[in-house]
């Protein structure tokens with residue numbers, strides 16, 4: 001059996017750091033001397049397409065064409081991030097080039113996102129449509145130019161495609177079709193967290209026409225598939241980033257992702273699909289050793305902790321021990337962070353930014369979500385972060401079923417009273433299979449709420465048209481919200497916010 005393994009991170013996602021999932025699998029397989037190679041097609045994709053646009057009579061596209069080479073060079077190095085307004089200009093050239101590539105096409109491209117008008121969901125019918133139009137989608141030239149030489153040189157027996165985000169779904173199916181056509185004898189495997197979101201019938205259909213869809217961790221899959229003795233769960237394996245070209249990424253310094261855990265230690269938020277994933281985490285000493293090993297091998301300038309929420313014992317570790325380079329990541333906004341001295345220790349040990357899922361400033365909704373956090377702690381947490389110099393990236397949700405306009409105004413008023421560095425506002429959505437979806441009363445579900453192709457539940461109780469009107473007329477018009485929204489990087493969000501103040 002040819003046990004050479006190629007792991008692919010497909011377009012389209014933010015190209016700000018190498019992908020962690022396939023790098024963890026590669027680290028595990030290399031530790032057992034299994035021949036494995038990673039390729040981050042996503043890193044090539046946006047610049048590849050942006051460089052290829054033709055000139056246009058439209059001013060925005062003409063400017064993008066004129067400046068795109070320079071803009072990509074700047075966004076891939078220190079020069080693009082020295083000042084926020086200059087960064088916005090470079091990003092405008094880049095997003096303008098992608099918009100130009102989308103003109104008169106059925107798809108819409110932005111930095112980090114891809115949508116196609118003929119694909120409205122993730123059902124069997126949608127997959128059939130992608131398969132039948134795969135060669136017309138804007139990915140084939142990338143697969144021909146960048147992937148084919150790797151396949152020819154490495155000759156893998158198995159290719160794994162890692163789907164982490166919704167925006168990678170269409171390109172991944174198109175990639176499966178391309179691989180089946182060009183390399184019919186190769187085994188294809190689809191994995192990654194987004195596979196867990198897909199309707200069961202869709203997974204079965206992909207299994208049938210293209211390749212296996214796996215829901216377990218990739219390391220566990222390959223352990224069983226190749227009958228390997230050692231398990232990756234021993235915790236000592238560090239991700240392997242040696243196959244990537246770091247100049248592909250839009251950052252001023254080398255950022256590497258790493259995680260101390262899988263799943264979420266809290267696992268209780270009723271709307272969150274992580275609640276269904278088994279949790280496991282590194283011991284403190286194992287994680288600290290991993291950070292140092294990773295630093296010795298790859299010399300990053302900044303670490304991005306990608307844990308869904310950094311577990312409390314790992315936060316304690318980061319307050320006690322200084323990691324080799326600065327870091328940022330997601331934390332639950334709990335009472336622990338109301339301790340000023342604790343926050344100062346995190347800052348002293350290199351914490352640059354914390355991402356906080358605060359969601360709402362209305363306690364009864366936090367309780368219904370089972371967030372396990374208290375609005376009464378939020379203000380002190382934000383004050384502490386501000387006083388220490390750690391940037392805060394706050395996530396807010398509107399449209400929780402039962403939320404009134406008074407509730408929204410309470411949240412708005414909270415946001416305007418506290419020192420927040422960056423703000424991300426979204427409309428509340430939840431997946432079938434989450435506890436919240438299972439508990440919602442049937443009379444609040446519209447007839448099409450659980451259509452086969454959907455990965456979200458719709459609820460009439462959310463009153464979305466009314467919510468959108470309020471957001472446009474009141475929320476985004478508020479000077480504080482407008483300022484916070486403008487200073488939060490539009491496309492790269494927290495991945496770029498960490499480089500600004």
Ligand code: SF4
Pocket residue numbers: 264265266267268269272273274275308309332357371
């Ligand atoms: S929302 Fe965040 S904290 Fe809550 S269960 Fe999901 S990942 Fe964990």
